[in-house]
Amino acid sequence: MLNISNLHARVEEKEILKGIDLEVKPGEVHAIMGPNGSGKSTLANVLAGRDSFEVTDGTVEFEGDNLLDMEPEDRACEGIFLGFQYPVEIAGVSNMYLLKAAINARRKHLGHPEIDAMDFLALIKEKIQLVKMNEAMLYRGVNEGFSGGEKKRNEILQMLTLEPKLVILDETDSGLDIDALKTVSDGINALRSPERAIVLVTHYQRLLDHVVPDYVHVLAGGKIIKSGGSELAQELEKKGYGWLGPASPDSVVSPEAVKSQRAEQGV
Amino acid sequence: MATQSQELEQLVKREYSAGFVTDLEADTVEPGLNEDVIRFISAKKEEPEWLLEWRLKAFEHWKTMKEPGWAHVHYPPIDYQAISYYSAPKSASDGPKSLDEVDPKLLETYEKLGIPLHEQEILAGVKQGIPNMPNVAVDAVFDSVSVATTFKDRLADAGVIFCSISEAVREHPELVKQYLGTVVPTSDNFYAALNSAVFTDGSFVFIPKGVRCPMELSTYFRINAQNTGQFERTLIVAEEGSHVSYLEGCTAPQRDENQLHAAVVELVALDDAQIKYSTVQNWYPGDEEGKGGIYNFVTKRGDCRGARSKICWTQVETGSAITWKYPSCVLQGDGSVGEFYSVALTNNLQQADTGTKMIHIGKNTRSTIISKGISAGRGEQAYRGLVKILPDADNARNYTQCDSLLIGDQCGAHTFPYTEVKNPSAHLEHEATTSKIGEDQLFYCRARGISEEDAVNMIVNGFCKEVFKELPMEFAVEAQKLLGVSLEGAVG
Ligand SMILES: Nc1ncnc2c1ncn2[C@@H]1O[C@H](COP(=O)(O)OP(=O)(O)O)[C@@H](O)[C@H]1O
Ligand SMILES: [Mg+2]
Numbered sequence: 221m222l223n224i225s226n227l228h229a230r231v232e233e234k235e236i237l238k239g240i241d242l243e244v245k246p247g248e249v250h251a252i253m254g255p256n257g258s259g260k261s262t263l264a265n266v267l268a269g270r271d272s273f274e275v276t277d278g279t280v281e282f283e284g285d286n287l288l289d290m291e292p293e294d295r296a297c298e299g300i301f302l303g304f305q306y307p308v309e310i311a312g313v314s315n316m317y318l319l320k321a322a323i324n325a326r327r328k329h330l331g332h333p334e335i336d337a338m339d340f341l342a343l344i345k346e347k348i349q350l351v352k353m354n355e356a357m358l359y360r361g362v363n364e365g366f367s368g369g370e371k372k373r374n375e376i377l378q379m380l381t382l383e384p385k386l387v388i389l390d391e392t393d394s395g396l397d398i399d400a401l402k403t404v405s406d407g408i409n410a411l412r413s414p415e416r417a418i419v420l421v422t423h424y425q426r427l428l429d430h431v432v433p434d435y436v437h438v439l440a441g442g443k444i445i446k447s448g449g450s451e452l453a454q455e456l457e458k459k460g461y462g463w464l465g466p467a468s469p470d471s472v473v474s475p476e477a478v479k480s481q482r483a484e485q486g487v
Numbered sequence: 488m489a490t491q492s493q494e495l496e497q498l499v500k501r502e503y504s505a506g507f508v509t510d511l512e513a514d515t516v517e518p519g520l521n522e523d524v525i526r527f528i529s530a531k532k533e534e535p536e537w538l539l540e541w542r543l544k545a546f547e548h549w550k551t552m553k554e555p556g557w558a559h560v561h562y563p564p565i566d567y568q569a570i571s572y573y574s575a576p577k578s579a580s581d582g583p584k585s586l587d588e589v590d591p592k593l594l595e596t597y598e599k600l601g602i603p604l605h606e607q608e609i610l611a612g613v614k615q616g617i618p619n620m621p622n623v624a625v626d627a628v629f630d631s632v633s634v635a636t637t638f639k640d641r642l643a644d645a646g647v648i649f650c651s652i653s654e655a656v657r658e659h660p661e662l663v664k665q666y667l668g669t670v671v672p673t674s675d676n677f678y679a680a681l682n683s684a685v686f687t688d689g690s691f692v693f694i695p696k697g698v699r700c701p702m703e704l705s706t707y708f709r710i711n712a713q714n715t716g717q718f719e720r721t722l723i724v725a726e727e728g729s730h731v732s733y734l735e736g737c738t739a740p741q742r743d744e745n746q747l748h749a750a751v752v753e754l755v756a757l758d759d760a761q762i763k764y765s766t767v768q769n770w771y772p773g774d775e776e777g778k779g780g781i782y783n784f785v786t787k788r789g790d791c792r793g794a795r796s797k798i799c800w801t802q803v804e805t806g807s808a809i810t811w812k813y814p815s816c817v818l819q820g821d822g823s824v825g826e827f828y829s830v831a832l833t834n835n836l837q838q839a840d841t842g843t844k845m846i847h848i849g850k851n852t853r854s855t856i857i858s859k860g861i862s863a864g865r866g867e868q869a870y871r872g873l874v875k876i877l878p879d880a881d882n883a884r885n886y887t888q889c890d891s892l893l894i895g896d897q898c899g900a901h902t903f904p905y906t907e908v909k910n911p912s913a914h915l916e917h918e919a920t921t922s923k924i925g926e927d928q929l930f931y932c933r934a935r936g937i938s939e940e941d942a943v944n945m946i947v948n949g950f951c952k953e954v955f956k957e958l959p960m961e962f963a964v965e966a967q968k969l970l971g972v973s974l975e976g977a978v979g
Contacts, residue, residue, distance in 0.1 A: 268930075268934050269933070269934075270930050270934075272926070291933070291938075292930065292933040292934055293933045293934075293936050293937060293938050293939070295934075296933065296934055296935055296936035297936045301934075302934050304931065304934075307931070308925070308927045308928050308931045310928050310931070310932075310946060310949070311922060311949070311950075312946065312949030312950045312952065313945050313946055313948075313949035314949070317945070317949075318932070318935065318937075318945075321932075321935075321937050321941065321945060322935035322936050322937060325935070325936035325937050325938070325941070326936045329936065361949070362931075378935065382935070382936075
């Protein structure tokens, strides 16, 4: 489904991704872990098509097409969903309207008519229960005044409503309390299916206790320095990223550093 | 980031689609302003002596006045002697009695503008551009004269007078004499004095006691001739307990020179009367380098003369090179209400200094001001508002909200709220925000499958919804289209 080969990318003259190779097949769940600043969000954004990141080398194929040639909105309409690490607020545009516009954009892209208003309401009422969000939040501005946890739930709501083929979640678990983490994990698991692939970007093992990945990759210094099964995540949790040796000087993080990061994030 | 803001600029760029010129034989007076020109205009219009005197007095006063320099706008000095003060399409100057007598080219022009002039078409309610307008009576002002007013009979049955101001001077001189200049005196300001001296046409509306006007009234203004100014004068009188909703739309051809538009609008609401005045202004804004475009220097004022009367101004301003405009309410009657809802968009090198004045004189008077400014390109925009509470205005209330939305990083927004409170029981609230459409917001929408253009429209539309909901239904569509937005339902 997704084929990344020798991907290099930079932002503002600084090279961040230095040759990523990754293959994701339908039905698989991949976790990408790694210290702060290692390039995880950069990879997620490059896949979604953000143009402040410049791809300097390598290829990315999505279902056989050259993904790098596509506009971000076309990637989304083709079924790629990025759950943002920091979802942005859009005042004045209701959450509900954004969702409807997103659904209709995709339907239009696929040559379907717009969704019927009643069908849409029914759909959204069903999905909002899964993420345990208050219906009133649908009528508020997109993420406007939402708490960190509410923003992440909202990302999951969008994901569930849009039913993408490839889900990329960038630290959707950060800053969540135990209950919210459970809700979000349930949401992700609900979407797991043989046709769908999920890429979880995360710092921590704890999300992976709920959503057990098929593969775990460690990204450090702009490269995948180690790949393994779900047991790799547990080992990392115990030993810290430093255990893997210095891939580059800025990617060495001690277990203490991981702990202090966790404290910072209120975990 | 530079490319990002360039892209944004591209997005908000719209071609001015109303910028065609109509090739008509016109009856135009030589440029220049003097007593003879004023006498000529007055004679052309077969005006009574008192009106000529009124004009000449205004002219005398104007000569002693200075152009205001306080607004946050910049332009080279205007040579008032280089402007022609009267231009009429030839055939229309002989006074068309029906649509059949109107120059077909003129009708074509209005068709291009999407104005349903033919009554049949209006009744049928199918007209490209402005769908579902079965209930709108239209007066069309072309350069200096009104060319056609529709639905006269149905309005007359209700006792409503809706005609050009020139016709009103002829047919209803006592009403015109009673109210003209009572809201905006001839000496009010530089442009109002100029207008009073040389005004050529405009609309007149009279709603008698207790009547609810059976349909929306609407005037379309278009400046066509070169080097002419347009100085229309609109007077709306709503007698006790009457209601009326009035809309004006404006366009002008694309020309390299600047054209001057200095209108005066006077509204009078007696006891329990309500006037809703909406404007969708799309004068030619000039090109990307700021060449050409209309200078829109307008005085609009409503007088809530009666108790519990209400005047509501709603404006969507997307055109003009320079806008200088402050629709105001004088709240004289006890319990009267003034409202001002505004969306102003400045793009490229457009400048707008706009806002409102709410003058609270009566007791228990209330006013609401909602101003939404959108600046894109290198547009400059200022909100200027005055809320004045006079000593006798017990328990006056005002709520003011000014929001600015910036698109790109080369534009500007400024807010100048003034208050003068002379009664301690007054209650004033003011809120202001400035926001920016950011790359992160657009990318967020795009990552959900929504194109950049739709995302901008969606955000702009959301920003303006409080104002759009005040527009008459039929015109909310047009207004949104004007802002380059689709009606998808972002509003709501
Ligand atoms: N817009 C940007 N401008 C400059 N540097 C950036 C930008 N975005 C990310 N970076 C830098 O790129 C590196 C990788 O960042 P990121 O991909 O966000 O890491 P992660 O998500 O793994 O924490 C960091 O050194 C970060 O400072
Ligand atoms: Mg990150």
